Each structure stands twice: as structure tokens, then as C-alpha cells.
Amino acid sequence: MSGQEKFVEGFSKKSKAEKIRWLTAHYLNNDSRAVERLMRYWHTDKEIQERHENFIENTLSNYWLPYAVAPNFLVNGRVYAVPMVTEESSVVAAAAKGAKFWYRYGGFHARVLSTVKYGHIHFIYKNDPEKLKNFVDETTPLFMERLRPFTANMEKRGGGILSVELEDLRHKLPGYFTLTFRFETVDSMGANFINTILEEWSDYMREKYPDYGPAEDLDIVMSILSNHNPECRVRVEVEAPVEDLERQTGLEGYAAKMKTAFDMARVNPFRAVTHNKGIMNGVDAVVLATGNDFRAVEAGAHAYAGKDEGYTSLSRAFLENGRLVLRLDLPLAVGTVGGMTGLHPLADLSMEILGRPDARRLMNIMASVGLAQNFSAVHSLVTEGIQKGHMKMHLQNILMRLDATPGEAAQIRKIFENRKAHVHSVKEALEKLRKK
Amino acid sequence: MSGQEKFVEGFSKKSKAEKIRWLTAHYLNNDSRAVERLMRYWHTDKEIQERHENFIENTLSNYWLPYAVAPNFLVNGRVYAVPMVTEESSVVAAAAKGAKFWYRYGGFHARVLSTVKYGHIHFIYKNDPEKLKNFVDETTPLFMERLRPFTANMEKRGGGILSVELEDLRHKLPGYFTLTFRFETVDSMGANFINTILEEWSDYMREKYPDYGPAEDLDIVMSILSNHNPECRVRVEVEAPVEDLERQTGLEGYAAKMKTAFDMARVNPFRAVTHNKGIMNGVDAVVLATGNDFRAVEAGAHAYAGKDEGYTSLSRAFLENGRLVLRLDLPLAVGTVGGMTGLHPLADLSMEILGRPDARRLMNIMASVGLAQNFSAVHSLVTEGIQKGHMKMHLQNILMRLDATPGEAAQIRKIFENRKAHVHSVKEALEKLRKK
Numbered sequence: 001m002s003g004q005e006k007f008v009e010g011f012s013k014k015s016k017a018e019k020i021r022w023l024t025a026h027y028l029n030n031d032s033r034a035v036e037r038l039m040r041y042w043h044t045d046k047e048i049q050e051r052h053e054n055f056i057e058n059t060l061s062n063y064w065l066p067y068a069v070a071p072n073f074l075v076n077g078r079v080y081a082v083p084m085v086t087e088e089s090s091v092v093a094a095a096a097k098g099a100k101f102w103y104r105y106g107g108f109h110a111r112v113l114s115t116v117k118y119g120h121i122h123f124i125y126k127n128d129p130e131k132l133k134n135f136v137d138e139t140t141p142l143f144m145e146r147l148r149p150f151t152a153n154m155e156k157r158g159g160g161i162l163s164v165e166l167e168d169l170r171h172k173l174p175g176y177f178t179l180t181f182r183f184e185t186v187d188s189m190g191a192n193f194i195n196t197i198l199e200e201w202s203d204y205m206r207e208k209y210p211d212y213g214p215a216e217d218l219d220i221v222m223s224i225l226s227n228h229n230p231e232c233r234v235r236v237e238v239e240a241p242v243e244d245l246e247r248q249t250g251l252e253g254y255a256a257k258m259k260t261a262f263d264m265a266r267v268n269p270f271r272a273v274t275h276n277k278g279i280m281n282g283v284d285a286v287v288l289a290t291g292n293d294f295r296a297v298e299a300g301a302h303a304y305a306g307k308d309e310g311y312t313s314l315s316r317a318f319l320e321n322g323r324l325v326l327r328l329d330l331p332l333a334v335g336t337v338g339g340m341t342g343l344h345p346l347a348d349l350s351m352e353i354l355g356r357p358d359a360r361r362l363m364n365i366m367a368s369v370g371l372a373q374n375f376s377a378v379h380s381l382v383t384e385g386i387q388k389g390h391m392k393m394h395l396q397n398i399l400m401r402l403d404a405t406p407g408e409a410a411q412i413r414k415i416f417e418n419r420k421a422h423v424h425s426v427k428e429a430l431e432k433l434r435k436k
Numbered sequence: 437m438s439g440q441e442k443f444v445e446g447f448s449k450k451s452k453a454e455k456i457r458w459l460t461a462h463y464l465n466n467d468s469r470a471v472e473r474l475m476r477y478w479h480t481d482k483e484i485q486e487r488h489e490n491f492i493e494n495t496l497s498n499y500w501l502p503y504a505v506a507p508n509f510l511v512n513g514r515v516y517a518v519p520m521v522t523e524e525s526s527v528v529a530a531a532a533k534g535a536k537f538w539y540r541y542g543g544f545h546a547r548v549l550s551t552v553k554y555g556h557i558h559f560i561y562k563n564d565p566e567k568l569k570n571f572v573d574e575t576t577p578l579f580m581e582r583l584r585p586f587t588a589n590m591e592k593r594g595g596g597i598l599s600v601e602l603e604d605l606r607h608k609l610p611g612y613f614t615l616t617f618r619f620e621t622v623d624s625m626g627a628n629f630i631n632t633i634l635e636e637w638s639d640y641m642r643e644k645y646p647d648y649g650p651a652e653d654l655d656i657v658m659s660i661l662s663n664h665n666p667e668c669r670v671r672v673e674v675e676a677p678v679e680d681l682e683r684q685t686g687l688e689g690y691a692a693k694m695k696t697a698f699d700m701a702r703v704n705p706f707r708a709v710t711h712n713k714g715i716m717n718g719v720d721a722v723v724l725a726t727g728n729d730f731r732a733v734e735a736g737a738h739a740y741a742g743k744d745e746g747y748t749s750l751s752r753a754f755l756e757n758g759r760l761v762l763r764l765d766l767p768l769a770v771g772t773v774g775g776m777t778g779l780h781p782l783a784d785l786s787m788e789i790l791g792r793p794d795a796r797r798l799m800n801i802m803a804s805v806g807l808a809q810n811f812s813a814v815h816s817l818v819t820e821g822i823q824k825g826h827m828k829m830h831l832q833n834i835l836m837r838l839d840a841t842p843g844e845a846a847q848i849r850k851i852f853e854n855r856k857a858h859v860h861s862v863k864e865a866l867e868k869l870r871k872k
Contacts, residue, residue, distance in 0.1 A: 027789050043476075066488060092493045173704075176700060276735060306746075400779055
């Protein structure tokens with residue numbers, strides 16, 4: 001089949017059955033097992049299946065990720081079992097281990113520093129900046145008033161537009177200005193609200209500017225929220241006496257070693273990226289389980305880590321007055337209303353399990369899971385290494401791949417209890433077993 | 437119920453049924469509908485269900501994300517229908533739109549610049565650096581030899597340890613050195629391989645160092661791969677004559693406006709983060725669909741964007757010889773063997789749909805989807821704004837939330853064809869409709 005035959009017009013307009021038929025004909029040699037594999041993951045209840053299909057375009061089936069909980073999270077005096085969605089083995093185990101470790105020391109102390117979010121109208125301006133300033137100053141109250149129908153509801157809930165400011169960025173790009181908006185969106189992530197406000201506002205600007213100068217002075221390039229929200233941030237800490245930690249772990253110099261490991265991540269980008277990846281392993285699992293957008297959260301977190309010279313870690317360790325303190329500062333723009341949260345039955349169940357938190361409480365929980373994950377990863381690294389824990393799950397995966405029966409798996413597990421598992425060594429052991 | 441009763445010992449050891457019983461008793465008021473909701477997402481085939489449960493710990497159910505394809509991706513002369521997994525509406529539509537737009541201009545031209553990955557042994561050294569250098573130089577060939585059982589297989593596939601180098605980081609932290617390894621892991625992401633090598637090597641160092649000086653000179657803090665892999669990178673480009681683009685879009689100055697929009701992202705971090713988030717919307721959807729680790733990919737991409745002074749965009753636009761060129765440089769550490777790819781039936785199907793690519797070809801495809809997504813997002817922003825497209829899907833979600841029947845939905849869709857949809861306005865329209 002030539003390449004051109006694989007081009008298709010109007011794919012999105014086809015029915016699901018037609019889409020699958022086209023795909024298997026052009027990319028799967030009409031293999032009926034492929035169709036079967038897609039259908040195997042459909043829901044038997046057509047209505048539920050349709051609900052899931054309608055979230056996006058061109059849906060053929062449902063991709064499954066394990067849905068789990070990590071119990072024993074003591075956050076600001078309240079105990080949570082936190083729903084987590086991830087494909088990576090040992091993440092939920094590490095979160096649960098971190099939660100239990102810090103439970104005895106009073107758990108996680110988290111607070112939201114702010115929930116202010118940013119949005120911008122980006123434009124090129126070719127006339128006198130004073131004229132522009134004048135235009136912005138005079139029209140801002142006017143446009144605010146015009147936006148009432150859009151902002152009234154949000155204001156009722158305690159949110160809205162906090163400020164509008166003209167920023168001169170001509171030193172970065174000729175003629176570049178932004179109108180920089182700060183928003184409070186309370187319990188929603190706020191993407192639709194913010195983008196609607198910005199697009200309406202730019203329409204008003206285009207309409208009104210000709211009263212001030214030639215229309216071509218003002219070239220509005222785009223109007224959109226920012227995923228960089230350094231102010232919209234939560235800070236979470238755990239702490240314990242150095243002596244107690246050494247007694248608990250049975251390791252002399254444990255707290256000092258943890259502090260050194262955290263310091264290394266602070267100064268070395270190669271370590272910082274992996275250190276932060278560990279934090280996000282935990283955070284994203286809760287973001288997914290609650291129907292939030294993990295790309296937005298990832299972008300915000302890593303950009304915050306890279307906002308100054310060079311890239312650094314999001315969490316720090318301190319040794320103060322005989323205590324080890326671990327602190328994570330995490331920008332986090334998430335919602336508890338809107339988006340997928342209320343629409344996906346399991347995202348909704350996650351909110352129920354968490355006791356229907358508002359956005360701030362959800363931020364506290366997510367950041368706590370991030371710090372627990374971070375702690376557990378670094379703890380493993382500075383003590384036994386991470387491979388031992390990973391390998392237990394890794395062995396499980398190897399056994400699955402080699403189609404080991406439950407009986408065989410139990411015997412192999414015993415053999416590898418104190419040995420590192422590799423595909424070849426497990427295969428060898430399994431073959432030996434099967435020959436018996 | 438007091439907080440203490442919500443603490444649990446040995447949760448991971450409970451059976452799935454016991455875990456669910458405990459959870460509903462302590463967090464869901466024994467609500468049988470919650471249990472039902474979890475069970476509703478189990479597979480009817482026990483064996484398939486168990487396979488999915490065993491990927492991680494404490495699994496209670498499966499979290500569903502829509503599995504879709506975006507057709508018409510012409511990458512290096514071959515046409516793909518790309519499997520995508522995402523919860524965000526309009527992402528798959530935007531990818532498909534971008535693919536189709538560039539198809540007529542020869543599609544995406546992608547090449548892998550390198551697949552070198554990093555790993556480090558991080559340690560504090562308290563003796564003469566010359567002695568350390570001597571130790572490393574003398575033991576490196578020895579340890580390489582000892583590692584043969586671990587590296588032989590990888591070398592057969594064309595990979596292995598490329599280099600080992602001592603790095604002095606004492607200017608950043610007292611006594612801080614790393615032993616920096618560069619690896620080639622061919623078609624596997626390589627996490628287990630790299631971490632095993634590093635942990636073995638540090639065991640050898642601990643064992644051998646006493647021949648050179650007092651054991652306490654050498655404090656190995658941790659040994660682990662890095663998710664910062666600036667060399668492991670793919671570059672993808674699309675290009676077309678400016679005239680053709682203006683004719684196709686019907687917009688005078690279209691190419692110049694696109695270039696300005698890309699330039700704004702280059703110089704303004706608030707825009708860069710969102711610009712890159714758009715890229716990752718596409719990349720992550722393919723990462724998920726192929727069973728790869730999106731936290732690793734996210735960390736690597738954003739850290740690369742933030743590696744120098746300030747955070748910048750991953751893609752650039754150029755106007756050269758009457759042509760618009762869009763270029764994305766994306767660090768990407770992914771695998772086509774190992775991990776979840778072969779274990780998750782739908783991840784495996786994704787690989788089949790893509791024609792069983794090796795890691796390099798998969799990197800090319802992922803980066804192409806990233807650039808397509810990026811293009812479509814910026815295109816929408818500089819033309820109609822993003823809300824119009826979003827709102828179509830947003831309306832769908834609002835209708836779902838308001839339990840509109842298919843008949844009602846069709847009528848509402850007609851009403852909002854040229855109007856922005858908001859929960860309150862849709863609700864109003866729906867109520868009016870129902871009163872009739």
C-alpha cells in the first residue's frame with residue numbers, strides 16, 4: 001500500500017466503527033484481533049462508554065491506568081487516603097511509605113501562599129508609548145464594566161480580575177507589550193474563564209483603539225492564560241528531631257546525609273531534574289486521579305524550578321535546632337470544579353474519598369504527596385539504593401512477560417528474594433524450573 | 437470518627453476486596469454506590485483485570501482515559517495514524533489539523549541528534565583530589581570488566597557505557613564530586629540498566645577504595661540516572677513558502693504573525709511556559725499511548741527549556757528565503773522495549789499501529805506530534821483565538837453536566853453555533869427548551 005492511500009479526509013466525521021474499520025484496513029492488515037483488543041476495553045454499558053468517548057475527538061477505546069490509594073496522609077491534622085493514578089511501579093508504595101514515616105512526627109504542614117493566576121494580551125505597538133498608556137488607563141474601567149456578564153458569577157464566588165497592568169517588553173522584542181492580568185478563580189482551574197476574559201478584552205481594544213490612533217498601530221498577536229504561575233503556590237513541610245530520625249532508621253548521620261542529598265539537587269541541574277521528577281511522580285498521580293491537567297501542572301512546576309539562572313530543585317532540606325526540616329515549594333494551578341473533575345465518575349469518586357476539598361485543600365494534599373514521594377525516593381537513594389525496591393516490582397513485570405503461572409512466580413520470587421532480577425537471569429531460573 | 441481510626445497498618449497486604457471495604461468504611465460512609473463505581477471499571481475477564489492491577493501497588497480499579505488516533509502524520513516520508521491518550525478536549529483535533537495542514541508541504545522532517553543518556557554517582561570526598569583521580573583512573577577498566585555480566589546483552593544490541601568521567605563540583609558544594617556516566621541504551625528507556633550499573637559500580641568503589649585511603653574519605657550519597665538528557669534530543673521541522681501559506685489561510689501577513697508569536701515565546705517566560713505546554717499536550721498523549729513515562733519526558737523537556745538564563749521556548753520560527761520554517765528541539769528519553777510498552781495490551785497495539793518503530797523512529801513521531809500541536813495552538817491564537825475551538829468541546833461537556841438528551845443537545849448546539857457557551861447561558865437555554 002502506498003503512502004497516499006494512508007491519507008484520509010474527514011476522519012473525525014466517521015463513526016467510531018468506521019474509524020476502527022479504516023484504521024485496521026490501513027494500518028493493521030485488517031487484523032480482527034486488533035479490533036477485538038480495542039473493543040475489549042469498551043464499557044459494557046453503552047451510556048458510560050459514550051460519556052468517556054465524548055471527552056475528546058476520534059476516541060476508539062479507553063486507555064487504562066491503575067487507580068490506587070495511598071493511606072495515612074496526615075495533612076494539617078486530618079488523615080487522608082489519597083487516590084493516585086500512575087503506570088509506574090513503586091510510586092504508590094513510596095507515597096504510602098512516606099506518609100506513614102511522617103505520620104508519627106505530626107505529618108505534613110501545608111499552606112497555600114497565593115492562588116493568583118496570570119493571563120496576557122500580547123501585542124506589538126507601533127506608536128507613542130504614552131498614547132498607549134493613556135489608552136489603557138482610560139479604557140480599563142470601561143472594559144471592566146463591559147465584562148460584568150462574564151465576571152459577575154466568579155465575583156459572587158470571591159474571584160475575578162485582580163489587576164490589569166501594561167508591561168513594556170520592547171527591550172526583548174521590538175514593539176512588544178503585554179497587558180498583564182492577575183486573576184483569582186477560586187475553586188476552578190479557570191482556563192475558560194481567563195481565556196474568555198482576555199479574548200473579549202482584546203476585541204474591545206481593537207474596537208476602541210481607533211479613537212486614539214490609526215488601527216494599524218495596535219497588532220494584537222494573542223490573548224491567553226499563562227501556565228507560569230509562580231505566585232499560585234503551596235508550601236509544605238515535614239520536620240522531626242535528628243535524634244529520633246537516627247533512632248528510627250537505625251542510621252548514624254542519617255539526617256546529615258539526607259541534607260547533603262537535598263543540597264546536591266539544589267546545586268546540580270542533572271540531579272535537580274531527577275529530584276523534581278520524583279516529586280512530580282506523586283503530584284501527577286493525584287492530578288490525574290482528580291481529573292486535573294497534568295501538562296499544566298508539570299509546565300508550571302519545572303518552569304518555576306528553571307525561572308532563575310540555571311535549573312534547581314523545588315524542595316530543600318534544613319538542619320535547624322537539632323531538627324531536620326524538608327520543605328517543598330510547588331506552584332499548582334488546579335481546580336475542584338469544572339473541567340473533567342465532575343464528569344469522570346472516578347475523578348468524582350476521588351473527590352469524595354478526599355472529603356470534597358476546595359482548591360486550596362486539594363493543593364495542600366497534592367503538595368504533601370509530592371513531598372512524601374520526594375522523601376521516599378531520596379531516603380531509598382541514600383540508604384539501600386532504589387533498585388532493590390524497584391526490582392521487586394520489576395521482577396513482577398518480568399514474570400508477567402514470561403507468562404509465569406502463579407505457582408512458578410511464587411518459586412521465582414523466593415529465588416530472587418536477595419538477588420537482583422534481570423530478564424535473562426529470571427528466564428534462566430524459570431526454564432530450569434520448567435524442566436524439572 | 438476520629439483521625440486516629442483512619443490510620444491503618446499493613447494496608448498493602450490486604451486483598452483488593454479488603455482494601456475497598458476498609459476505604460469505604462473509613463472514607464465513604466460505607467456507601468455501596470462507591471464500591472459499585474470502582475467495580476464498574478473492572479474488566480469482566482479476571483486475568484486481564486489482574487494484569488492491570490499488578491502494574492502498581494494498592495490498585496482498586498482502572499482509571500480510564502480516552503484512547504484516540506490522529507491520522508495523516510507524514511513524518512520523513514511515511515504516513516502515520518498516531519495513537520494518543522489525553523483527557524483534554526481539542527488536543528487530538530488540533531494534532532490532526534496540524535498533521536493535515538503540513539501534509540501538503542511534505543510533512544515533518546525529523547532526526548534524532550543523539551540518544552546519549554546520563555547517570556551519576558554523587559559523592560563527597562574528603563582527601564586529596566589527586567588521589568581520587570588516581571583511584572578513578574585505575575579502577576575504571578577493572579570495574580568495566582567486572583560489569584560484563586550486566587553490560588554484555590546491551591552491548592550485543594549496540595549499547596553500553598560510553599564514558600566515565602570524574603567531575604569536580606566543589607565550587608558548588610564542599611567536597612562534592614560526581615562520577616558522570618554516558619550511556620547508550622538503544623531501544624529501551626534504560627532506567628533499570630543505568631541504575632543497576634551505577635549501583636554496582638558504587639558497591640565496587642566502596643569495596644576498593646580502602647586500598648587507596650581511609651574508607652571514610654569517600655561518602656557515596658547516591659547513584660542514579662538523570663532525567664536531564666540534553667543530548668538525547670530530536671529535531672523536527674516543517675516549512676512552506678510564505679506566499680502559499682498566505683493563500684492557504686487567506687490571511688495577509690500570516691507567516692510574519694506566526695513568526696512574531698513564536699518570538700514572543702522565545703523572549704517571555706510567561707508565554708514560553710504555555711507555548712511549551714502546548715507542545716507537551718501532543719507529546720505526552722503519544723508517550724501515554726505507548727506506555728512510556730510522561731513525568732520523565734516532562735522533566736527533561738522543561739529542564740532543557742530552563743537550562744540557561746531564564747526559561748525559554750522549545751520551538752522557534754524562522755523566515756528564510758521566502759519560507760516559514762518551524763523547528764522544535766525536544767529532549768526525549770523513551771523506549772520501545774521494556775517498561776509498560778509490551779505489557780499493556782493497548783500500549784502494544786499503539787506500537788503495532790505505528791508499525792513497530794525503534795526508539796529513534798518513535799522519538800521522531802512524538803516530536804512531530806509536539807510540533808503539530810504547537811503549530812495548531814499558535815495558529816488558533818493568532819487567528820480566531822482558542823476559545824472558539826475549545827468552546828465547541830466545552831459546550832459538549834456542559835451538556836453532559838446538565839444531562840441533556842441527544843435531542844436537546846442538538847438543538848442547543850445550533851443555538852450556540854456562533855455564540856460563546858457558558859454554563860449559565862447554556863443552562864438558561866436548556867431550561868427554556870424544556871419548558872416548551
